[in-house]
Amino acid sequence: AQSVTQLDSHVSVSEGTPVLLRCNYSSSYSPSLFWYVQHPNKGLQLLLKYTSAATLVKGINGFEAEFKKSETSFHLTKPSAHMSDAAEYFCVVGRLTGGGNKLTFGTGTQLKVEL
């Protein structure tokens, strides 16, 4: 079984300050891990993914995440928030099954960026 827990349902930061969105996962297998972003009235977009290569994963728009096996965490960070980062972020764990990669989504973290 696999699961993912996003520790904060809402995060609010000021523009220009760092962003930290926390995620813990549970998986019986070597997991693949993802962060997706969903802007209002838009589809989900992949930010970054971890697939057992480098533990520090760089994504689009300046985001990065670090895979820490000992802590079963995959937190998303960005050094300096921008207004356009305001969106909902989903941490996702994947497991191969049958012919597909079965994704389990977290419940989401709403990021608010204030001036």
Next chain:
Amino acid sequence: DVKVTQSSRYLVKRTGEKVFLECVQDMDHENMFWYRQDPGLGLRLIYFSYDVKMKEKGDIPEGYSVSREKKERFSLILESASTNQTSMYLCASSLGATDTQYFGPGTRLTVL
């Protein structure tokens, strides 16, 4: 760019109606997926398909069925819609089993 399209952005149906949600991808992807998204619950996998005419149940298949007669098209069917199926439905596709999933814009279904 990968494009995943869904037949409707908004849909309103009545309890007991049969509902079809259509998804088409234009990148010859092997795998296609249907999710529903509800506030506070994230996305939950309903069904997925890894080849034409092949399907596998996801985490919440009850009340739903799927059809994949052609590689580019994956349909989600609600045989008899109920109010608890009011939700946002998202379709996704991926080239291979471990490849990135690309999502469509979603269909917001309301069942009255």
